[in-house]
Amino acid sequence: MEANTSSENPDKLDRIIDARMKLKRRFEEKMAQTPSMTDEQPRGSGLPNRHGMPTIPIGQTVTTKWPVLDLGYQPSIPLDKWQLNIDGEVENPIRLKWEDLMALPQVEDTSDFHCVTTWSRLDVPWVGVRFMDLAALVDPKSTTTHVMCYGYDGYSTNLSLEEALKPDVLLVHTADGQPLAREHGGPLRMITPQLYAWKGSKWIKRIEFLTKNQLGFWEERGYSNTAYPWRNDRYS
Numbered sequence: 001m002e003a004n005t006s007s008e009n010p011d012k013l014d015r016i017i018d019a020r021m022k023l024k025r026r027f028e029e030k031m032a033q034t035p036s037m038t039d040e041q042p043r044g045s046g047l048p049n050r051h052g053m054p055t056i057p058i059g060q061t062v063t064t065k066w067p068v069l070d071l072g073y074q075p076s077i078p079l080d081k082w083q084l085n086i087d088g089e090v091e092n093p094i095r096l097k098w099e100d101l102m103a104l105p106q107v108e109d110t111s112d113f114h115c116v117t118t119w120s121r122l123d124v125p126w127v128g129v130r131f132m133d134l135a136a137l138v139d140p141k142s143t144t145t146h147v148m149c150y151g152y153d154g155y156s157t158n159l160s161l162e163e164a165l166k167p168d169v170l171l172v173h174t175a176d177g178q179p180l181a182r183e184h185g186g187p188l189r190m191i192t193p194q195l196y197a198w199k200g201s202k203w204i205k206r207i208e209f210l211t212k213n214q215l216g217f218w219e220e221r222g223y224s225n226t227a228y229p230w231r232n233d234r235y236s
């Protein structure tokens with residue numbers, strides 16, 4: 001794992017913690033009202049997962065393979081050309097280069113991947129950076145409610161901040177102990193374990209903070225805004 005520069009710099013660490021706590025306070029209540037926290041009878045089968053949801057959401061079938069879904073084009077981005085812009089309604093827009101991303105706190109997590117086309121891949125070990133940490137760096141304005149995430153392939157997908165700020169929403173560069181393959185969105189993609197996988201942009205290049213909801217690529221074409229697997233919430 002790369003060195004965590006913030007632990008070498010107490011002021012910077014304090015600022016990161018302050019910014020995170022501010023976001024946490026702002027979204028705690030909304031987050032507590034999201035389906036995964038409130039549904040009394042989430043639909044699915046299998047033992048409860050770590051969020052108390054049945055492991056296999058309704059209508060899903062477990063696969064050990066990892067199918068590839070894209071728009072017919074898999075962009076190739078060399079690490080020295082790669083960048084991620086985080087902008088929109090924020091106090092401090094940033095452009096990260098690969099080294100900047102690697103210098104941020106790296107998180108390991110294992111989570112499930114539910115595709116709207118009815119397959120689920122369970123227990124994928126990931127390494128990456130928390131969306132929440134990136135949000136804390138840019139300091140979203142108090143009027144922000146959503147983000148739009150854009151891929152290098154022209155893809156886009158929208159998310160509410162109360163979902164995006166959940167601690168298992170990561171921007172990952174490593175899966176199954178290997179650098180994330182290009183076909184799965186390498187060098188960096190987002191994952192949204194508590195929502196259908198189309199909410200996680202592969203080949204992510206930009207995160208835009210918004211003050212209202214807008215529709216992304218599939219959402220404009222009739223996919224659900226909210227994409228909640230345990231409500232069979234696929235299409236709108």
Ligand SMILES: Nc1nc2c(c(=O)[nH]1)N[C@H]1C(S)=C(S)[C@@H](COP(=O)(O)O)O[C@H]1N2
Nearest residue numbers: 067068069070071115151155184198201202
């Ligand atoms: N940039 C980009 N991200 C994307 C897509 C895409 O076409 N382009 N497809 C989405 C869909 S529909 C799914 S199910 C997952 C698939 O990820 P995988 O190909 O790694 O299985 O990525 C999502 N993110």
Ligand SMILES: [Mo]
Nearest residue numbers: 115116117198
């Ligand atoms: Mo999908």
